[in-house]
Amino acid sequence: MHPFRLSVACLLALSSAAASAREYAYSDAHLHYVDFFQETAGMPKLLKAMADNRIEHVMISGIPVAKKWHEDEPKRPRYYAGDDADAYWYSATDVIVAAAVSKLTPEQRQRFHPFLAGFNPNDKNSAAHIQRMLDLYPGLWQGIGEVFTRHDDLTALTSGDTPRANNEAMTRIYHLAAENDLPVMVHSNITSKREKNPLYLAEIEEPLRNHPHTRFIWAHAGTSAEIHRHQVQLDFLLPTLTRMLEAYPNLFIDLSWSLLTPYLLDEQGKPRREWLALVERFPERFMVGSDVVGRFNKLGKEMRSFDPFLDALPEDVAKKVARDNFLAILPRPL
Helix, strand or coil: CCHHHHHHHHHHHHHHHHHHCCCCCEEEEEEECCCCCCCCCCHHHHHHHHHHCCEEEEEEECCCEEECCCCCCCCCCCCCCCCCCCEEECCHHHHHHHHHHHCCCHHHHCCEEEEECCCCCCCCCHHHHHHHHHHHCCCCCCEEEEEECCCHHHHHHECCCCCCCCCHHHHHHHHHHHHCCCCEEEECCCCCCCCCCCCCHHHHHHHHHHCCCCCEEEEHHHCCHHHHHHCCCCCCHHHHHHHHHHHCCCEEEECCHHHHHHHHECCCCCECHHHHHHHHHCCCCEECCCCCECCCCCHHHHHHCCHHHHHCCCHHHHHHHHHHHHHHHCCCCC
16 A cells, blocks of 8 residues: 555544544542541632533532541641541531532532531431531532441541441431432441451441432442552452342442452453443442542542543443433432
């Protein structure tokens, strides 16, 4: 073939490949507007990050605890694990979120889906508090969470009793959520840092079984970076998730960052076939989230990190996971 014709053929092939390359519109199903000190980079930066990265919708929530800067600590910690000072339940986090969303234009507000998070999951008064917040801000809240129950070292650092997803206080909240058509995002570790079995699985499975009319989003499917630091991979996670998705149609999975590796992608960044097969089998039960906390400069990078996995799925399934599944779990319009 003539060199000129060869180059044209190559250009056409490249152009065709580029045209067929997927570009996703995202719903971020797990975003914290503030950090563990209840501080934020602010709504203008969040809006810019969304506009720059095709993030059309976000679940926006506060952080239900605040990290104490203890009298004996000479330097302010940068994260909840920065020192041994306590964290404490902080209800004003929801007021911060409500104030930020209320300043948006009506068009902008349609892209934000606020979740209530500022309550103590050990306190049986919390259901009444949530109802008060629903009454104070009618029509604002579209979900509950992220509820911190079993949560790595944060559990030990937080003042008070160890929170469990299956305690009596949370039972009241699940009933309230069902009555108000609100999904509940729960962080409930499936195991401890060292146990190579689903030690705490009953704490999330019992509510799933007992509250079939409540939609549950399981944050990170019970995994965490801290668990992976001690156990690189949980061999029981995939079969456990498969069984639970079969058994509980009210279970949805938040595929935020701690699931990306070592589960969805292998060491070379290639999608794992067994996880692709699971998502294809339950195409409406998975959603992606950034899990950023108060800073939004890496929001686009976090969301695009799922693209290699999404690209390996059928395109219709990939678009559901990237955007539509989160929107489908929200309260139905009146």
